[in-house]
Amino acid sequence: MKEIVFPSKYFNARDTLECGQIFRFNAVSGGYLVKSRDKACFLKTIDGVTAFSCEDGDVDYFKRYFDLETDYEGINERAKNSGFEILAKAAQAAEGVRILKQDEAETCFSFLISQNNNIPRIKGIIEKLCDGLGKKREFCGMEYMTFPKTEDLKNADVDFYKSIGMGYRAEFFKGLAQIITDDYIAELRKTSGAELKKRLLSVRGIGDKVADCIRLFGFHKTDSFPVDVWIEKIYAEDFGGKLLGREKISEYFVKTFGFDSGFFQQYLFHYKRNLQND
């Protein structure tokens, strides 16, 4: 097992995990067990120092996963100097937020479930999905379940998906499971940002907002600005926005913030939902 430690003004475990981009993590003694694909690591922030530990063979995977090469200080500074008061406040309060580089397939499946749903429920459904179709693994004496293989998702029954609480999304999920393979993901990886979105939108159950989340959290296209109910609220209340429709609001932000869009969106979302009233 290896531990990677780094100075971390711009990496806070709690803020990064609890800003709604990832659903597979659990609070455990003094930190978090973070799960991705069939791997897991232990992440903690103590006294401003963040560290993760994982199996030797997974170090490179998690270094990439936590986006360690990106200059978050620069991003955070640009948010603070953006001229938007609410964004400056959010950037100050949420400076430890990072955008994870998650597994593409896992992101597609996870955010399909997110529509018209809330984060605790999404987490619960994904946990039951892994309990039912994943494999049991152990890391540092902690048991966890892997994310199911695409083949196993493809073969599972709609009734199983309904039984774990997906509701009307079960049919969409089953449909997505028929489409996604390693080859399909590899192909998506090669497409441009605009083409990627078009391809995602062609899937039943994936609309504009979920496509933006998949683009951002799975494919790290940071010129994405997912607009959900919270962002819609911020736009109206704090930006004094007058545009109607989530699609237009998203366009406005991407035009304004370019490749900082995804990062700024997470600052704002996390601030509005978790931090403003702390």
Place this chain on the structure above:
DNA sequence: TACCAGGTCTGAC
């Protein structure tokens, strides 16, 4: 009880 949650689809205009 009614409303809400990291929305999307459908059918009517």
Place this chain on the structure above:
DNA sequence: GTCAGACATGGT
């Protein structure tokens, strides 16, 4: 192209 209503579920 725009818009209301339906859609499962569990928490408040």
